[in-house]
Amino acid sequence: MSDVRVLVVEDEPLLAEAHKAYTERVPGFVVVGVVHTARDAMAALRQRGGADVDLVLLDFRLPDLHGLDVCRALRAAGSSVDVLAVTSARDLAVVRTAVSLGVTHYLLKPFTFAAFRDKLERYAEYRRQALADGEVAAQHEVDRMFATLRGAARHTLPKGLDEQTLHTVLAALGDGGLSATEVGRRTGISRVTARRYLEYLVSADRAVRAPRYGTPGRPEVEYRPV
Amino acid sequence: MSDVRVLVVEDEPLLAEAHKAYTERVPGFVVVGVVHTARDAMAALRQRGGADVDLVLLDFRLPDLHGLDVCRALRAAGSSVDVLAVTSARDLAVVRTAVSLGVTHYLLKPFTFAAFRDKLERYAEYRRQALADGEVAAQHEVDRMFATLRGAARHTLPKGLDEQTLHTVLAALGDGGLSATEVGRRTGISRVTARRYLEYLVSADRAVRAPRYGTPGRPEVEYRPV
DNA sequence: ACGCTTGCGTTCATTCTGTTCACCCCCGGG
DNA sequence: CCCGGGGGTGAACAGAATGAACGCAAGCGT
Numbered sequence: 060m061s062d063v064r065v066l067v068v069e070d071e072p073l074l075a076e077a078h079k080a081y082t083e084r085v086p087g088f089v090v091v092g093v094v095h096t097a098r099d100a101m102a103a104l105r106q107r108g109g110a111d112v113d114l115v116l117l118d119f120r121l122p123d124l125h126g127l128d129v130c131r132a133l134r135a136a137g138s139s140v141d142v143l144a145v146t147s148a149r150d151l152a153v154v155r156t157a158v159s160l161g162v163t164h165y166l167l168k169p170f171t172f173a174a175f176r177d178k179l180e181r182y183a184e185y186r187r188q189a190l191a192d193g194e195v196a197a198q199h200e201v202d203r204m205f206a207t208l209r210g211a212a213r214h215t216l217p218k219g220l221d222e223q224t225l226h227t228v229l230a231a232l233g234d235g236g237l238s239a240t241e242v243g244r245r246t247g248i249s250r251v252t253a254r255r256y257l258e259y260l261v262s263a264d265r266a267v268r269a270p271r272y273g274t275p276g277r278p279e280v281e282y283r284p285v
Numbered sequence: 286m287s288d289v290r291v292l293v294v295e296d297e298p299l300l301a302e303a304h305k306a307y308t309e310r311v312p313g314f315v316v317v318g319v320v321h322t323a324r325d326a327m328a329a330l331r332q333r334g335g336a337d338v339d340l341v342l343l344d345f346r347l348p349d350l351h352g353l354d355v356c357r358a359l360r361a362a363g364s365s366v367d368v369l370a371v372t373s374a375r376d377l378a379v380v381r382t383a384v385s386l387g388v389t390h391y392l393l394k395p396f397t398f399a400a401f402r403d404k405l406e407r408y409a410e411y412r413r414q415a416l417a418d419g420e421v422a423a424q425h426e427v428d429r430m431f432a433t434l435r436g437a438a439r440h441t442l443p444k445g446l447d448e449q450t451l452h453t454v455l456a457a458l459g460d461g462g463l464s465a466t467e468v469g470r471r472t473g474i475s476r477v478t479a480r481r482y483l484e485y486l487v488s489a490d491r492a493v494r495a496p497r498y499g500t501p502g503r504p505e506v507e508y509r510p511v
Numbered sequence: 512a513c514g515c516t517t518g519c520g521t522t523c524a525t526t527c528t529g530t531t532c533a534c535c536c537c538c539g540g541g
Numbered sequence: 542c543c544c545g546g547g548g549g550t551g552a553a554c555a556g557a558a559t560g561a562a563c564g565c566a567a568g569c570g571t
Contacts, residue, residue, distance in 0.1 A: 476527095501524075504527075
């Protein structure tokens with residue numbers, strides 16, 4: 060099975076490079092282009108006849124057109140290229156419309172590499188199932204394809220850590236700037252446990268630590284997401 | 286929440302009636318029209334401005350146009366009406382294209398009522414989450430919406446579980462906030478069995494789990510309905 | 512410098528979880 | 542009537558996740 064060819068569409072140059080780098084960290088994916096406007100995106104897809112791009116990482120906030128309009132134009136032109144929405148737009152109306160236009164998934168900015176990889180790996184798996192030229196025999200095969208693409212996010216935690224607790228800690232952490240003690244107080248979890256999860260987040264590159272000086276006593280350690 | 290208004294598109298008159306009857310057997314759904322051609326379908330959707338139809342049950346093999354072309358036309362016209370593909374087309378290429386055009390799901394003919402109801406109920410649940418005018422706070426909320434729409438087909442009561450016991454457990458659970466041990470004590474059922482049923486409820490999205498912190502030792506798990 | 516003050520980092524007992532496997536009950540066939 | 546199988550249950554067990562306790566580390570103030 061050949062690599063998935065990805066077109067990155069993102070107006071902010073730094074982010075565009077970041078998305079490209081992220082994509083290429085996922086095995087089986089290769090970036091075939093980076094563009095910064097809706098016009099360039101549609102030109103790139105038309106020029107190649109759509110045959111050279113399998114997946115578009117599409118930012119929705121573009122300088123010339125909204126990403127949703129790009130999708131609509133693609134569908135109207137008969138393209139069935141797959142689209143992964145990558146955007147900070149949190150409106151449910153936008154999500155609904157994106158779903159109706161067939162985006163494979165919808166990734167909220169800012170995102171962690173883990174979340175990004177999850178979406179890409181799902182897509183790769185869906186593609187493996189869908190790309191065969193054959194036919195499906197039964198409903199459950201179709202069901203499995205749909206579920207692969209859209210099913211709940213999965214990630215494996217090290218032993219001793221619990222999924223639920225991790226979510227609680229992440230929620231309490233919010234925008235960051237909290238010590239383990241503070242996270243513990245907010246969640247009802249003990250400091251020791253809170254710290255355990257915060258340190259895991261650091262080790263998974265999903266949070267960073269920074270000392271908080273200025274007060275007497277040993278400095279506290281602040282945690283901050285991503 | 287108002288009913289989901291459904292337009293049935295199916296060229297075979299008997300099947301069209303059957304789909305209508307099936308739809309109306311599912312609570313929360315109402316059929317607002319039955320048409321037999323692509324032309325009539327598009328006319329019905331244009332005439333109502335799309336505002337009166339929430340979901341289209343779309344057969345793909347129509348006398349005048351292919352269902353995929355109907356989808357494309359709808360998207361090109363800016364409609365974001367939701368589409369449930371109902372077809373005997375088993376080509377993976379068709380499935381792929383349908384996904385890219387944003388069909389909510391893909392139901393192979395012939396189908397059982399259970400399979401049909403599953404797809405409709407998923408859609409209703411997705412709609413309940415998506416229709417609020419608010420915004421999503423976090424990635425996992427979006428994930429949950431996508432998973433609701435597309436997740437693995439809902440299973441009936443799995444083997445090893447008993448309807449009677451399930452009711453007992455549900456009754457004992459009450460408003461929730463009980464651990465498996467506590468449910469066991471209340472019902473006279475062993476913790477292991479109580480847990481088996483509670484976990485089933487969680488997997489069927491009829492209950493949620495939350496850890497109970499604060500005491501030393503491994504935390505208990507509280508179950509809470511809905 | 513030197514202690515003071517405060518929180519960090521770690522260890523380990525504690526408690527409940529998740530799973531396995533033997534049992535029991537019911538049914539259907541020989 | 543006895544035997545065999547499959548579904549549903551619970552006793553026992555291995556271990557997973559938490560928090561109390563404690564000693565030490567790291568700035569601050571004098």
